Amino acid sequence: MAEAKVLSGAGLRGQIAGQTALCTVGKTGAGLTYRGYDVRDLAADCDFEEVAYLLFYGELPNTQQLADYKSGLRTMRELPQALKEVLERIPAGAHPMDVMRTGSSVLGTLEPELSFDQQREVAERLMAAFPAIMCYWYRFTHDGVRIDCISDEDTLGGHFLALLHGKKPSDLHVKVMNVSLILYAEHEFNASTFTARVCASTLSDLYSCVTGAIGSLRGPLHGGANEAAMDMIQQWKSPEEAREAILGMLERKDKIMGFGHAIYSESDPRNEVIKVWAKKLADEVGDTVLYPVSVAVDETMWEQKKLFPNADFYHASAYHFMGIPTKLFTPIFVCSRVTGWASHVFEQRSNNRIIRPSAEYIGPEQRKVAPIGQR
Ligand SMILES: CC(=O)SCCNC(=O)CCNC(=O)[C@H](O)C(C)(C)COP(=O)(O)OP(=O)(O)OC[C@H]1O[C@@H](n2cnc3c(N)ncnc32)[C@H](O)[C@@H]1OP(=O)(O)O
Numbered sequence: 001m002a003e004a005k006v007l008s009g010a011g012l013r014g015q016i017a018g019q020t021a022l023c024t025v026g027k028t029g030a031g032l033t034y035r036g037y038d039v040r041d042l043a044a045d046c047d048f049e050e051v052a053y054l055l056f057y058g059e060l061p062n063t064q065q066l067a068d069y070k071s072g073l074r075t076m077r078e079l080p081q082a083l084k085e086v087l088e089r090i091p092a093g094a095h096p097m098d099v100m101r102t103g104s105s106v107l108g109t110l111e112p113e114l115s116f117d118q119q120r121e122v123a124e125r126l127m128a129a130f131p132a133i134m135c136y137w138y139r140f141t142h143d144g145v146r147i148d149c150i151s152d153e154d155t156l157g158g159h160f161l162a163l164l165h166g167k168k169p170s171d172l173h174v175k176v177m178n179v180s181l182i183l184y185a186e187h188e189f190n191a192s193t194f195t196a197r198v199c200a201s202t203l204s205d206l207y208s209c210v211t212g213a214i215g216s217l218r219g220p221l222h223g224g225a226n227e228a229a230m231d232m233i234q235q236w237k238s239p240e241e242a243r244e245a246i247l248g249m250l251e252r253k254d255k256i257m258g259f260g261h262a263i264y265s266e267s268d269p270r271n272e273v274i275k276v277w278a279k280k281l282a283d284e285v286g287d288t289v290l291y292p293v294s295v296a297v298d299e300t301m302w303e304q305k306k307l308f309p310n311a312d313f314y315h316a317s318a319y320h321f322m323g324i325p326t327k328l329f330t331p332i333f334v335c336s337r338v339t340g341w342a343s344h345v346f347e348q349r350s351n352n353r354i355i356r357p358s359a360e361y362i363g364p365e366q367r368k369v370a371p372i373g374q375r
């Protein structure tokens with residue numbers, strides 16, 4: 001048996017658990033890169049589909065490749081009738097992340113991955129179908145309508161907004177969705193991606209890897225923080241009230257959702273990008289409360305704890321200004337991160353060994369089983 005070392009820190013922090021060519025997080029001089037490209041440049045200049053292509057195929061597409069890629073993805077947006085029927089049976093009060101998890105799992109029964117040769121096709125199918133899975137369920141259970149799962153929107157972000165709102169989205173909103181989906185696409189060995197890789201290492205199918213990853217992303221310490229941040233900032237009517245409340249929460253040692261990070265120590269590079277777009281959207285809707293409240297929380301957290309907003313914090317107000325219901329915030333993360341998860345599954349499969357660490361045993365000494373009457 002290989003000699004196992006006991007780790008000093010909880011949460012496997014700082015341990016290298018494998019190799020990746022997909023992404024760097026927090027490396028000096030480059031906060032976040034996807035296959036060598038700074039995420040800020042990608043968010044400024046690309047559509048989400050370009051980034052998905054980069055992650056799946058290794059290079060950015062040229063004009064023709066992108067056009068072909070987008071039109072291929074557009075043909076994969078419709079949901080099978082059997083999946084629509086399952087979605088209609090999920091109660092309106094269910095958590096939408098449970099809907100995404102179920103949607104991924106059911107699609108896996110209807111269109112299974114029969115061979116790893118199909119892996120990219122399955123990943124693209126999931127990516128194209130997720131907005132409809134979310135919106136079909138949401139609109140059926142909340143508005144009583146069976147929406148058309150097809151739209152003529154060119155991008156996935158525009159498609160999602162069109163399905164949700166039932167009308168053509170503005171150019172500004174489509175741009176913000178592209179930015180958001182790019183920022184959330186990939187982040188090395190975060191909890192949900194690691195879940196996907198562990199599942200992949202058993203040679204399981206891609207739907208299982210993605211379904212498990214959705215479960216990990218759902219928690220408020222990970223993807224669920226964007227919704228939790230929204231619930232928090234929405235309570236406050238002014239920056240002064242927000243500041244007072246944050247001081248009280250810190251005094252009580254409450255966690256402030258949307259702040260801090262397991263890897264970044266000074267700032268999250270995604271925050272500076274989404275904050276700018278949240279401000280543009282605040283100006284567009286004439287907001288005088290939510291954005292100033294967010295800034296007050298941001299400033300108070302830095303002043304008091306040197307804690308900074310992570311990717312989730314300003315996503316909350318940005319999504320809200322686009323009329324997106326809070327409970328759909330984390331499912332949007334799924335629509336994006338499925339590209340990162342799938343890319344990691346491909347990478348794991350290309351050089352696989354089952355992921356199976358050891359545990360340090362801290363339980364009772366070995367003992368004898370007493371007959372039941374003597375216990
Ligand atoms: C896309 C994403 O998934 S980004 C992450 C989204 N999650 C959140 O926003 C939830 C809020 N944040 C957190 O819970 C944490 O910062 C995490 C989970 C992101 C990172 O956790 P860790 O790496 O374990 O950080 P850790 O808990 O060691 O933080 C160090 C110290 O800062 C404190 N701290 C960290 N984040 C916060 C926070 N959001 N609010 C208040 N205090 C915090 C911790 O309590 C700890 O203090 P202590 O040393 O006095 O105990």
Ligand SMILES: O=C([O-])CC(=O)C(=O)O
Nearest residue numbers: 187189190191262263311
């Ligand atoms: O890396 C992490 O731990 C969490 C995160 O920011 C992400 O997954 O985007």
